[in-house]
Every structure is written in C-alpha cells, then in structure tokens.
Amino acid sequence: MPPVLNEGQMQKIVSFAEERHRASDFNHALDHIHLTVKLSRYLAGKEDADNEICTVAAYLHDIAKGNSADQPKDDFAELKKESDGHGAIGAKEAKELLEKLGAPDFFIDQVHYAISQHDNDLPKMTKEAAVLWDADKLQLVGPLGFARIFAYYMVYVKKDVFHAIEQARYWEEFFLERFCTDTGRSIARNLQQFTERFFRLCDASRNGRARQLL
Numbered sequence: 001m002p003p004v005l006n007e008g009q010m011q012k013i014v015s016f017a018e019e020r021h022r023a024s025d026f027n028h029a030l031d032h033i034h035l036t037v038k039l040s041r042y043l044a045g046k047e048d049a050d051n052e053i054c055t056v057a058a059y060l061h062d063i064a065k066g067n068s069a070d071q072p073k074d075d076f077a078e079l080k081k082e083s084d085g086h087g088a089i090g091a092k093e094a095k096e097l098l099e100k101l102g103a104p105d106f107f108i109d110q111v112h113y114a115i116s117q118h119d120n121d122l123p124k125m126t127k128e129a130a131v132l133w134d135a136d137k138l139q140l141v142g143p144l145g146f147a148r149i150f151a152y153y154m155v156y157v158k159k160d161v162f163h164a165i166e167q168a169r170y171w172e173e174f175f176l177e178r179f180c181t182d183t184g185r186s187i188a189r190n191l192q193q194f195t196e197r198f199f200r201l202c203d204a205s206r207n208g209r210a211r212q213l214l
C-alpha cells in the first residue's frame, strides 16, 4: 500500500514530537519516543499491522506528557484506572495536528484510538493499538524497564533503594501479563529471564544470604 502521508507531512509530525519532548522528564524524553517508534515498526512488521499508523502513533503517543520536566507521583498507579489522562489528551492533540496537516479521516481515527488506549488497562481493539501498547511497555520490563522504574521511584517518589527495587519488580510482573501481541510477549519473556535472576540476587543480598551469592 502506498504511504498515506508525504515526506513533508511526516517531517512536521516528527518535528512536533521533538519540540514537545525537548524539556520532558527522563522517562518521556526523546530517546523514549525514538525507541517506541523503532519497536513499533518492528512489531508492526511481525504482526501485520499498518506500519505508517504505528509510526505516527508512536511519535505522538506521549505529546501530552512531553511538555514538562515534572512527573506526577502516581504515574504508574494511574494505569489501574480506566485512563490516566495523557492518552486521551494526547490523542485529541494528535487528531488536531493531523487534521491541520490534511491527513485522511480513517488514518486520524486509527492514530487517535491507538494513542487514547496506550495508558489504560482496557483491551486493545486494533492491531495498531496493540503494537503501540507493546512497544511502549517493552521499555518497562527487563533491564531497561528496571532502570526506568527504579530511577522514577528514586527521583519522584521516595529515596529508598529497596522500595524502588520492589516497585520495579511489581510493575514488571504487572506488564508481563498484559502484552497484546505474540511478538511483544515473547520479547518481554526473554527480557524477564534476565531480571528474574537479578531480583533473586537482590533478595539474597538484601537478606544477607551469602551462600546463595557464591
């Protein structure tokens, strides 16, 4: 299928996202956006989802989070509710941008839906929404997930190493059960094999079980 957007339209979307994320907190900085785009493209190929919709949704998915260096303290806990707000707000802003750029309605609707569903625990009804969820959440499991969640809790919630480790373990388990695509699920399991041993060794160290560390 030929691309829906031309190069100029795509460049405006990328620039908009880059501008929004220039001053964002470390978990929503540009590296997170670029990695979400790369993972989304990979997953889209494997899962037969629309690559262009996945790419645009990935670029724009956190625009409602990208304009502040401050982070709400209950960032992760909000996922348990139907929606934490930045998905819905970002989806609306993405829709307005795409309308201004002259994108067709079906394309706008798909991007809007994927973004609106990336921050809640509801079933994802399109392949593209499933791909965005998985690309985003693959950065919250395994070694990178540990680093991001650990840093988040230490910086924004409580300067307590063991609390931050426990939270990283809790959220990894939470997300592991929620991957939507076969490819995302198998990458997540592979990443978790590393952190499983890591968390076991953390426990043994914390409790002084030296024999288990030999």
Ligand SMILES: [Fe+2]
Residues within 6 Å of the ligand: 061, 062, 065, 086, 118, 119
């Ligand atoms: Fe988000």
Ligand SMILES: [Fe+2]
Residues within 6 Å of the ligand: 032, 036, 061, 062, 136
């Ligand atoms: Fe994100």
